[in-house]
Amino acid sequence: MRNPIGAITILFFSVLLVFYHPVAAQDTDVEVLPSESRFKNPKSRLWVNTYGNIRISKRLFWVAQTHFRFEETDATPFAGQVGQIYNRHAIGYIYNKKINAALGGVMRINFNTDESSTDRNVVPEFRIWHQYQFAMPVYSAMIYHRIRIEHRWTQGFEENSDYIFRNRWRYMFRAKIPLNNDKLAPKTLYISPETELIMQSGKAVVGSVMEDLRLTTTLGYILTPRLTVAAGAMYSQGQTLENAGEFKQNWTLRFHVYFSPDFRKVKNKLPSIHLND
Numbered sequence: 001m002r003n004p005i006g007a008i009t010i011l012f013f014s015v016l017l018v019f020y021h022p023v024a025a026q027d028t029d030v031e032v033l034p035s036e037s038r039f040k041n042p043k044s045r046l047w048v049n050t051y052g053n054i055r056i057s058k059r060l061f062w063v064a065q066t067h068f069r070f071e072e073t074d075a076t077p078f079a080g081q082v083g084q085i086y087n088r089h090a091i092g093y094i095y096n097k098k099i100n101a102a103l104g105g106v107m108r109i110n111f112n113t114d115e116s117s118t119d120r121n122v123v124p125e126f127r128i129w130h131q132y133q134f135a136m137p138v139y140s141a142m143i144y145h146r147i148r149i150e151h152r153w154t155q156g157f158e159e160n161s162d163y164i165f166r167n168r169w170r171y172m173f174r175a176k177i178p179l180n181n182d183k184l185a186p187k188t189l190y191i192s193p194e195t196e197l198i199m200q201s202g203k204a205v206v207g208s209v210m211e212d213l214r215l216t217t218t219l220g221y222i223l224t225p226r227l228t229v230a231a232g233a234m235y236s237q238g239q240t241l242e243n244a245g246e247f248k249q250n251w252t253l254r255f256h257v258y259f260s261p262d263f264r265k266v267k268n269k270l271p272s273i274h275l276n277d
Contacts, residue, residue, distance in 0.1 A: 047070075060094075069084045074115060098134060101132045143173075148172070152166050212238040236250045
């Protein structure tokens with residue numbers, strides 16, 4: 001395979017064209033769009049995330065992630081209210097030192113942050129997800145391309161509300177650049193600029209195809225080959241599902257812990273691809 005990244009990218013967009021079917025306006029109750037787009041006031045949020053990649057065999061690893069997400073409300077400024085708790089798991093496959101893929105499921109708990117609401121406080125959300133990641137060394141830095149596709153079932157906080165089905169199409173570009181070393185190794189401080197575009201499709205999605213555009217800068221420190229900590233800030237914006245002409249905005253502080261235990265009794269256990277991302 002001379003250019004696996006190009007081939008997989010072409011495959012990704014081919015699948016997107018197959019599954020994405022615009023819904024005719026007459027078949028769906030749609031609000032009349034405003035004459036111009038409107039940005040909502042930005043919200044502040046706080047995310048605390050753990051990312052685990054646990055080696056099972058030479059080719060397989062277990063993805064174990066837990067995310068705690070908080071956001072502001074009128075009564076709790078900055079990030080005082082829990083918004084979501086993620087529990088994401090998958091089985092990953094290492095194709096070679098630069099390419100890996102994963103397939104698994106997500107259980108997300110959504111909390112009602114509308115303080116004036118009399119509806120339910122908590123509802124579950126379910127997802128099936130698969131992703132494909134490619135790593136490329138560029139001088140002392142590492143460049144990552146990640147394609148993630150999610151099939152999600154969401155429900156409103158109203159009693160007896162129906163689940164709606166949507167697909168999410170995500171592409172992320174990330175760089176990891178060492179600051180005090182000529183390579184990404186223990187005791188290295190690094191900076192990581194990142195951007196991710198999240199599109200969505202489904203019968204419930206008419207004009208709101210751009211769910212999120214995320215721009216992030218992170219500062220990280222590699223403690224050991226198995227443990228990394230990082231923190232950063234993210235600005236994001238995207239169309240609301242209820243009205244394609246209305247855009248939400250968020251400022252998010254993010255704190256991460258990456259861990260990658262490996263209990264196999266072999267030498268040189270981890271390949272050069274950085275699975276702790």
